[in-house]
Amino acid sequence: MSEISCNGDKNNNTAKRKYLGYRGEWYDVTNFVERHPGGDIIEKFVGQDATHVIDTAHSKDVLKSWKPVSLGRKDAPEPYQYDPTSFEKQMLALHVKLKKNGFYDDSVGWFIRKFIIVASLNVVIFILLFNYSNIFYIQCLCSFLLAAFWQQSGMLMHDLMHSQAFQNRKIDEIFGVFFGTFCFGISSRWWKDEHIVHHALTNTVDYASGFIDPQAHEDVWAQNEKLFPFMCEKIHHFFIKIQYWTFLPFCILIGRFGILVDSYRLERRKDVWLAFALHLIWISAMINLLPGWKSRILFYYFASVGEGILHIQLLMNHYSKPFYEKEDMHETGFFRAMVDCNINIVCPVWMDWFHGGLNFHIEHHCFPRMPRNRLREVSPMIKKICAESGILYDECSFTSALTRTMSHLKSVSKLFTAMKDYN
Structure with a gap:
């Protein structure tokens, strides 16, 4: 900018x-x-x-x-x-071209099919548990299906809170609350509040105001040295030193419980609390189909562990990428910063459902309102502009991205320890 x-x-x-x-x-x-x-x-x-x-x-x-x-x-x-720079002009021209050619048009039919598929997962769980709740492998299968239902509901909340489905903010938000809060269980409006900031200032800090990209900061790790000034407590220091050991366990084993607490801690909006109350009713009805409290607790917990994959998906697109100070972010240019701060996940077309569009994170951050079913078509267009401008278009496999994230967390941890020892 x-x-x-x-x-x-x-x-x-x-x-x-x-x-x-x-x-x-x-x-x-x-x-x-x-x-x-x-x-x-x-x-x-x-x-x-x-x-x-x-x-x-x-x-x-x-x-x-x-x-x-x-x-x-x-x-x-x-x-x-x-x-703007030549790269920014080309990207803005691409945005205008895509809009003119219908890439931003609502994809109601596509999303309705997704709604039906995701809702069907929940129906199948209830049918299986109602008829075969005493069979152990059915319990395991249903716990896995519940994890998939939560993960896919979270993806749909993401789409809807970006107004990708109906291209109408009020209608999209109603459905966003349905899938995000009633189905998935978190405060969808809290998530949207943070996500808007995350998109505008990805991986950005501002020391003067104490600002940090809210979806790139946790109290239990620091993925970039620009976050060190915010990690002043002894407990922060302890966790940063072991963050490459705790990242995966925290995301998978307790990630769902952490986001539930965070999302409702300051939530005051009545529609969200109503949707959450209804969420508790249907989830209680589901687990009460199981025999005994032990099986109910294990069923819910292992579904939460399975859903933990979503938290890894949300974080590894950014965690090994650069951070900006706010003024540097403005000077870099919006599109250049979005390309620099994101990693794409390479996968076959039939795996797009699993990633929910997050596998095309560069495209999504450059054009956040574009329906995810069009992102694969846009990828080669951005890749071409990046190649012509000599800018890295970063893409790798899921396992490579996860390995890079873990390696990066370890490097930052060592840097933090060295700086603390020096001081």
Whole structure:
């Protein structure tokens, strides 16, 4: 993004008026910040050009009814020149081309088929347990199917909270709460609040405000040295030193319970709590079909362990990739940063269901509103632009990505230990 000035200081986000840059024009968002449907992420772009974030994150021209700040206004900032790099221009042109050619059009039929398939998993579990709950291998099979149901529901929540299905934010969010909270069990709105920030400022920190990409930070590990200043407690130091041993067990064995606690800790929205109450009702009805508390507890726990694969899928696309400070992120350019901060997972077409579109993470982060069933078609287009620009298009197998993540965590752990010993 262009490096620009707002009221004489691009770092001064506490100025009386708040201006956002879009295609060379300033827009006064002072009174809109609190009403922004995407939350206060807009604050992180005050005094900056936000053209590419705005274009890729919204379904239509959201500034169509807005007027840029008049140059005659007394408090108007100095004009700036919108001059993205060649790579940014090519990527934005691709975005426009894809939109024109229907790649962003709703995929209602495709998603309805996915809805039916995922719902069928739950129906099968109830039928099997109702008729054969005393058979051990049926219990194991149903526990596996419940894990798959949760994982696929989480993927659908992700799609819907990006408005990929119906291209209507309100309708998509209703279905997002259904699959994310009623089916999967977490607060889907909490997840969306964090995910919007994650997409706008992937792998980004801001020491001045204490900001960290909320979906790239956990208290029990640090995957980049830029996170070290946030890890000040002795318990942080203990966990970082062993993070390459604890990463997989934490994700798999207790990942589901951790995200459940995190998502509801500060949740106040009534529709989410209603959906969660209904989730507890159906999951209780399911496990009560099993004979005895021991089998019920083991059934639920092993399903939670199976669902833990989702947490690994969500993290390894980013964990071995670079981090930015906020100002560097703006200067790098949105599309370049999205390519740099992501890894694609190479897999055959028939495995796309398993990854839920996350195997094309570069494409998804560049064009987050594009339905996932179109991402495979877009991949070679971005790969070509990257090759022409001499930019790494990072892709590897699932096992390679996991190995790289583990190796990276170990290297960062050693660096942290060396720095602590030196100090």
